[in-house]
Amino acid sequence: xxxxxxxxxxxxxxxxxxxxxxxxxxxxxxxxxxxxxxxxxxxxxxxxxxxxxxxxxxxxxxxxxxxxxxxxxxxxxxxxxxxxxxxxxxxxxxxxxxxxxxxxxxxxxxxxxxxxxxxxxxxxxxxxxxxxxxxxxxxxxxxxxxxxxxxxxxxxxxxxxxxxxxxxxxxxxxxxxxxxxxxxxxxxxxxxxxxxxxxxxxxxxxxxxxxxxxxxxxxxxxxxxxxxxxxxxxxxxxxxxxxxxxxxxxxxxxxxxxxxxxxxxxxxxxxxxxxxxxxxxxxxxxxxxxxxxxxxxxxxxxxxxxxxxxxxxxxxxxxxxxxxxxxxxxxxxxxxxxxxxxxxxxxxxxxxxxxxxxxxxxxxxxxxxxxx
Amino acid sequence: xxxxxxxxxxxxxxxxxxxxxxxxxxxxxxxxxxxxxxxxxxxxxxxxxxxxxxxxxxxxxxxxxxxxxxxxxxxxxxxxxxxxxxxxxxxxxxxxxxxxxxxxxxxxxxxxxxxxxxxxxxxxxxxxxxxxxxxxxxxxxxxxxxxxxxxxxxxxxxxxxxxxxxxxxxxxxxxxxxxxxxxxxxxxxxxxxxxxxxxxxxxxxxxxxxxxxxxxxxxxxxxxxxxxxxxxxxxxxxxxxxxxxxxxxxxxxxxxxxxxxxxxxxxxxxxxxxxxxxxxxxxxxxxxxxxxxxxxxxxxxxxxxxxxxxxxxxxxxxxxxxxxxxxxxxxxxxxxxxxxxxxxxxxxxxxxxxxxxxxxxxxxxxxxxxxxxxxxxxxxxxxxxxxxxxxxxxxxxxxxxxxxxxxxxxxxxxxxxxxxxxxxxxxxxxxxxxxxxxx
Numbered sequence: 001x002x003x004x005x006x007x008x009x010x011x012x013x014x015x016x017x018x019x020x021x022x023x024x025x026x027x028x029x030x031x032x033x034x035x036x037x038x039x040x041x042x043x044x045x046x047x048x049x050x051x052x053x054x055x056x057x058x059x060x061x062x063x064x065x066x067x068x069x070x071x072x073x074x075x076x077x078x079x080x081x082x083x084x085x086x087x088x089x090x091x092x093x094x095x096x097x098x099x100x101x102x103x104x105x106x107x108x109x110x111x112x113x114x115x116x117x118x119x120x121x122x123x124x125x126x127x128x129x130x131x132x133x134x135x136x137x138x139x140x141x142x143x144x145x146x147x148x149x150x151x152x153x154x155x156x157x158x159x160x161x162x163x164x165x166x167x168x169x170x171x172x173x174x175x176x177x178x179x180x181x182x183x184x185x186x187x188x189x190x191x192x193x194x195x196x197x198x199x200x201x202x203x204x205x206x207x208x209x210x211x212x213x214x215x216x217x218x219x220x221x222x223x224x225x226x227x228x229x230x231x232x233x234x235x236x237x238x239x240x241x242x243x244x245x246x247x248x249x250x251x252x253x254x255x256x257x258x259x260x261x262x263x264x265x266x267x268x269x270x271x272x273x274x275x276x277x278x279x280x281x282x283x284x285x286x287x288x289x290x291x292x293x294x295x296x297x298x299x300x301x302x303x304x305x306x307x308x309x310x311x312x313x314x315x316x317x318x319x320x321x322x323x324x325x326x327x328x329x330x331x332x333x334x335x336x337x338x339x340x341x342x343x344x345x346x347x348x349x350x351x352x353x354x355x356x357x358x359x360x361x362x363x364x365x366x367x368x369x370x371x372x
Numbered sequence: 373x374x375x376x377x378x379x380x381x382x383x384x385x386x387x388x389x390x391x392x393x394x395x396x397x398x399x400x401x402x403x404x405x406x407x408x409x410x411x412x413x414x415x416x417x418x419x420x421x422x423x424x425x426x427x428x429x430x431x432x433x434x435x436x437x438x439x440x441x442x443x444x445x446x447x448x449x450x451x452x453x454x455x456x457x458x459x460x461x462x463x464x465x466x467x468x469x470x471x472x473x474x475x476x477x478x479x480x481x482x483x484x485x486x487x488x489x490x491x492x493x494x495x496x497x498x499x500x501x502x503x504x505x506x507x508x509x510x511x512x513x514x515x516x517x518x519x520x521x522x523x524x525x526x527x528x529x530x531x532x533x534x535x536x537x538x539x540x541x542x543x544x545x546x547x548x549x550x551x552x553x554x555x556x557x558x559x560x561x562x563x564x565x566x567x568x569x570x571x572x573x574x575x576x577x578x579x580x581x582x583x584x585x586x587x588x589x590x591x592x593x594x595x596x597x598x599x600x601x602x603x604x605x606x607x608x609x610x611x612x613x614x615x616x617x618x619x620x621x622x623x624x625x626x627x628x629x630x631x632x633x634x635x636x637x638x639x640x641x642x643x644x645x646x647x648x649x650x651x652x653x654x655x656x657x658x659x660x661x662x663x664x665x666x667x668x669x670x671x672x673x674x675x676x677x678x679x680x681x682x683x684x685x686x687x688x689x690x691x692x693x694x695x696x697x698x699x700x701x702x703x704x705x706x707x708x709x710x711x712x713x714x715x716x717x718x719x720x721x722x723x724x725x726x727x728x729x730x731x732x733x734x735x736x737x738x739x740x741x742x743x744x745x746x747x748x749x750x751x752x753x754x755x756x757x758x759x760x761x762x763x764x765x766x767x768x769x770x771x772x773x774x775x776x777x778x779x780x781x782x783x784x785x786x787x788x789x790x791x792x793x794x795x796x797x798x799x800x801x802x803x804x805x806x807x808x809x810x811x
Binding site: 148149150151152153156177178179180181182248250253281283284350352366368369371 | 713729751755758759763
């Protein structure tokens with residue numbers, strides 16, 4: 001195997017795949033990237049057994065072949081090479097080593113045979129549809145902050161993606177929740193997705209996908225079965241196992257009868273929450289909201305720090321409500337609201353509260369109050 | 373002043389070479405004289421009661437005074453405390469009970485009465501706090517004291533205040549304790565071990581470095597068997613071996629503890645005496661009379677431990693955001709399995725439901741001799757068990773537990789119990805130790 005490639009192109013393709021690989025690995029082959037040169041293409045494959053990323057880039061090929069080498073070492077080497085360098089990669093006679101040459105630098109790394117690299121195998125993915133990169137970015141951004149990290153309820157450790165109906169309209173829905181807050185995003189159902197099963201896309205896959213989608217303006221092809229999902233765009237293919245579990249019946253916990261409606265300038269509200277929460281205790285992050293005709297009084301107290309209050313003008317007519325929230329949860333939601341105004345619907349101080357962007361109905365957020 | 377009589381508390385000047393035994397107090401003629409050139413300057417102390425549980429029992433039963441006595445649970449438990457007579461037979465604390473019984477078949481075994489020890493430990497702590505507010509308890513019978521700046525208040529140097537404190541413990545409680553006095557916590561703790569029982573040992577700035585030189589690495593707090601083995605493998609047996617290495621090298625090789633290895637080996641320890649060092653975890657464990665393999669039986673043992681930990685969390689106003697299940701196999705292999713919880717809890721029910729799947733996975737036919745559960749990542753109790761969108765039952769569980777706690781507070785521990793603590797039918801469980809641990 002022998003090839004020559006410009007440093008920037010190699011770095012980019014390595015960057016695409018390398019983060020799939022765990023830093024600490026007990027199985028040596030899983031620290032390696034599969035390097036496959038054929039037909040004028042360099043294809044890199046990295047996997048953690050659940051998530052696999054393949055990225056291809058055209059190269060000046062002198063000799064086809066394939067091997068595997070430690071991906072993080074390789075990435076670090078290429079990163080430190082001077083800009084604009086031409087990088088030559090070749091395997092030695094017995095294939096046990098790979099040599100990377102650029103300018104006056106020469107590196108040799110131990111390889112492992114390509115046969116040891118876990119093969120993803122051809123998967124049967126019957127449901128296929130296409131998403132625009134902007135849609136996919138929105139879908140992820142609006143929901144992923146609510147993904148749980150709890151190990152006991154592992155089925156909450158991802159985004160639940162499924163087809164649903166809203167007012168007779170077919171939609172693709174993404175939902176994430178950790179029990180304290182819930183985020184729901186929906187968009188018109190793309191062609192081909194109508195029979196798709198509900199699937200839970202794991203947190204790590206979501207994170208890797210989000211990074212990769214940032215670099216493309218091409219439509220993303222999605223293919224899935226009830227155990228696997230694959231995203232393809234440009235020269236990148238990301239395939240992942242899905243979380244094997246049942247996502248809870250989330251519709252049940254989205255309140256429909258909250259009749260105390262607050263309208264507030266989202267930016268002003270978020271800034272005020274941010275300021276007041278400076279005082280909240282590190283652990284609870286609690287802020288108290290006293291909602292009255294025309295204003296919300298935000299306050300926080302902590303025995304160590306002191307107190308803070310701030311009034312934010314709102315549009316509200318109704319009885320006074322006192323309610324507490326985790327300020328970081330409020331800010332997470334506020335960050336996703338791009339319109340000027342947010343609508344907060346409450347029932348009482350102990351019940352789930354609904355937050356929406358007044359200018360965009362695609363996303364909805366539910367927030368559980370806390371005792372203050 | 374460079375010498376002190378521990379019996380009459382007289383202080384006097386002693387010639388430099390006077391630490392020699394045989395020297396008597398010029399005031400009372402007593403032999404318990406400590407002399408050290410820095411005696412008047414040192415103010416960090418470690419106080420450790422001598423064979424605490426065993427001596428509490430002996431105090432109450434004078435006929436046991438000269439008999440070997442150990443405090444510990446059951447045939448399968450471990451020695452919680454061994455009196456100094458029992459130690460002559462090679463018995464030491466943490467030794468498995470059967471080994472202790474083999475070493476000395478006549479040994480008097482007393483079941484631990486933790487409530488009683490707590491009570492007496494509390495009295496001792498109050499006496500310590502009368503000497504200085506800077507008391508950092510390490511366990512029920514052991515604490516660091518910082519007596520810096522108390523000279524005017526007590527009309528004498530810290531050494532004299534300490535000697536008086538120990539006399540008071542002896543007079544009022546009939547128990548003895550040993551003192552280590554130095555200029556930092558590490559050396560104070562090392563010193564308190566030097567002259568046990570009823571000892572008073574001093575390590576000063578001038579003599580500590582020399583003293584440490586030949587000490588084995590395990591003298592450093594935090595060096596357990598595994599690390600000692602690694603250090604020995606790397607040719608580091610004594611503190612002077614450690615001193616020969618750069619701190620950066622030790623950190624690179626052994627991680628964060630490398631810094632401590634380097635500092636302590638030079639007798640440096642900047643840790644302050646923290647009166648309320650936060651509790652890092654709360655746990656409870658029990659050793660079985662017979663090894664247990666059956667998952668149901670193990671689960672039945674797990675539940676009361678969860679209740680115990682939950683009770684302690686509630687009383688301490690804390691909540692745990694992670695759990696650790698601990699199991700010891702019949703071959704003494706220790707397994708720990710940890711889980712992060714979605715939200716901090718102080719409910720036995722939540723602890724149990726998080727630990728049970730971990731236990732079920734390990735209960736694959738292996739026989740276990742010990743089970744324990746701990747709550748870690750502790751936070752303030754106000755954050756405990758927040759309402760959960762998906763799990764409204766959690767609020768319900770909290771109310772059930774409150775009700776159970778209220779019934780027990782009124783009618784006693786045995787008044788009410790969950791059905792799962794009854795299955796399968798068995799003898800009452802031996803008392804397991806519950807211990808807050810500061811790490």
